[in-house]
Amino acid sequence: NAGVTQTPKFRVLKTGQSMTLLCAQDMNHEYMYWYRQDPGMGLRLIHYSVGEGTTAKGEVPDGYNVSRLKKQNFLLGLESAAPSQTSVYFCASSLTSGGAETQYFGPGTRLLVL
Amino acid sequence: GQNIDQPTEMTATEGAIVQINCTYQTSGFNGLFWYQQHAGEAPTFLSYNVLDGLEEKGRFSSFLSRSKGYSYLLLKELQMKDSASYLCAVLDSNYQLIWGAGTKLIIKP
Numbered sequence: 453n454a455g456v457t458q459t460p461k462f463r464v465l466k467t468g469q470s471m472t473l474l475c476a477q478d479m480n481h482e483y484m485y486w487y488r489q490d491p492g493m494g495l496r497l498i499h500y501s502v503g504e505g506t507t508a509k510g511e512v513p514d515g516y517n518v519s520r521l522k523k524q525n526f527l528l529g530l531e532s533a534a535p536s537q538t539s540v541y542f543c544a545s546s547l548t549s550g551g552a553e554t555q556y557f558g559p560g561t562r563l564l565v566l
Numbered sequence: 567g568q569n570i571d572q573p574t575e576m577t578a579t580e581g582a583i584v585q586i587n588c589t590y591q592t593s594g595f596n597g598l599f600w601y602q603q604h605a606g607e608a609p610t611f612l613s614y615n616v617l618d619g620l621e622e623k624g625r626f627s628s629f630l631s632r633s634k635g636y637s638y639l640l641l642k643e644l645q646m647k648d649s650a651s652y653l654c655a656v657l658d659s660n661y662q663l664i665w666g667a668g669t670k671l672i673i674k675p
Contacts, residue, residue, distance in 0.1 A: 456608075494570065494653070494665030495609075510662070542608060550596060550661040552616070557608035 454478055456558035458543050464564045465533045473528040473561050475543030483546045484526040485510075485555065486518060488539040495542065501526055502549065533565045568592045570666035572654050577672045578644055586639045586652050586669045594659020600628050600639045601653040603668065609653055613639070641671075649673045 459474045475484065482503050487495040497510030501520040515537060517529045526545075530537060540562050544555040570590045578584040590598070597616040601609040615621055615630035615637060627640040639652055651668040658664055 492574075492667055494655075494667045495663075496665070497662060500662075550657065552597065552614045554599075554611040554614070555663065557610070559608050560606075 456543055456545055456556050458541075458558035458561050460561060461559065462562045464566065465530075466566055467534060469533050470529070470531050471533065473541055473543075475526045475528070475558055476524055477545040477556070478524060479545060479547075479556065480523070481545035481547050481556075482523075483549050484520065485544040486516070486526065486528045487542045487544065488512065489542060489560075490539050498528065535565045537563065538565045539563060568658065568664050570654055570656060570664055572652075572666040572669045574667070575670045575672065577674060580644055580646060580673055580675050582644050583640065583642050584644060584671065586641070586671065588637045588639070588654035588666060590635050590637070590654070590656045590664075592656045592658045592664055595632060596657040596659070596661060598630055598637050599655045599657070599663065601655065603651045603653055605650070612652075644673050646673050646675070
């Protein structure tokens with residue numbers, strides 16, 4: 453049982469390049485989330501999904517797109533990377549939403565945009 | 567707006583007790599979480615409070631006062647491995663987690 457995994461662990465991009473971050477979970481969770489974590493700030497929700505084939509915007513969705521074609525996978529895309537997108541990206545999943553439902557986090561992807 | 571405040575950094579001694587405070591102003595309240603995050607790692611769940619009072623779990627306890635918009639995490643018998651950041655997060659009316667910036671706890675021998 454691997455939990456939540458993220459690929460890649462680290463990436464350097466040039467401004468304007470595109471990339472996709474992959475998140476996979478093997479806990480059969482319905483809900484999945486993409487966050488970014490920046491120094492001195494709390495985790496900020498980028499996009500989330502409440503089930504296969506559904507996605508919704510979070511607090512900071514601009515510049516990102518997501519897809520959830522399979523229940524276990526949640527992809528985060530950057531179409532044209534900008535230096536402001538330099539951050540640590542965490543994927544998380546939970547069985548449902550609300551109440552005492554714990555979110556389980558992946559190990560993170562460190563992205564540097566030059 | 568929504569806001570969660572925690573101290574940026576705290577220092578404590580091995581074997582001692584430390585209390586990390588969290589105050590919040592959010593649109594609705596459906597519970598408060600504490601997570602632990604070691605440097606370079608993912609956050610991991612510590613505790614959840616939805617009713618007023620103290621929840622104890624081993625060396626860690628978490629307290630909530632909804633009327634005051636206040637919570638604290640109490641760590642007893644501190645160990646070096648407790649050096650980490652502690653994140654406070656509130657589940658708002660839309661069942662989305664609003665996160666504080668975290669408190670970096672430094673444990674000295």
